[in-house]
Amino acid sequence: MNIQEELVKLLSENGMTIATAESCTGGMVSQMITDVSGASNVFELGVCSYSNRIKINILGVPKEIIDEYTEVSSQTAEEMAIGVMRLSGADISVSTTGIAGPSGGTEENPVGTVYIALAAAGAVISERKNFNEDNCNDRDEIRRRCAEYVIGKAVDYLKNISE
Numbered sequence: 001m002n003i004q005e006e007l008v009k010l011l012s013e014n015g016m017t018i019a020t021a022e023s024c025t026g027g028m029v030s031q032m033i034t035d036v037s038g039a040s041n042v043f044e045l046g047v048c049s050y051s052n053r054i055k056i057n058i059l060g061v062p063k064e065i066i067d068e069y070t071e072v073s074s075q076t077a078e079e080m081a082i083g084v085m086r087l088s089g090a091d092i093s094v095s096t097t098g099i100a101g102p103s104g105g106t107e108e109n110p111v112g113t114v115y116i117a118l119a120a121a122g123a124v125i126s127e128r129k130n131f132n133e134d135n136c137n138d139r140d141e142i143r144r145r146c147a148e149y150v151i152g153k154a155v156d157y158l159k160n161i162s163e
Helices: 003-014 028-034 052-057 063-069 074-088 139-162
Strands: 018-022 043-048 092-098 113-120 123-130
Touching: 003 028, 003 139, 018 028, 018 074, 028 043, 028 139, 043 074, 052 063, 052 074, 063 074, 074 092, 074 113, 074 123, 092 139, 113 139, 123 139
Parallel strands: 018 043, 018 092
Antiparallel strands: 092 113, 113 123
16 A cells, blocks of 8 residues: 555544645645545545745735745745645645756755745644755655655654544
């Protein structure tokens, strides 16, 4: 069983739903989840918010957050997760925002840097991770690694609440 099959199974067993807000992964998290048979019972909404305008106008990320911290920040990831949860009514949400490359990296946020967030049960957690540890600079590979990782975080959350 792959990670997305495990996620759909755990969501089903817990009677829960999920939503996604994605920037750098461009809908890959949503695709991986919806590739699983039975996902229609647990998947509520996926927003591919590549532009700041959509992050602000659709997801409700405060413009001040992006102005102060940029779109590649834990603050933005958290607001994205909260926003898609609000829009969807899902029990859990995840978000991704970062730099898939091969261009666009900075000293502070090199290529492969992604901020992910998970919102559930009135709380939100975020994490900064670099998915280019081996300097592969492969955009698709960085996006795939990030998508699998954030799905894994949701699986870990669901396993913890099931115990």
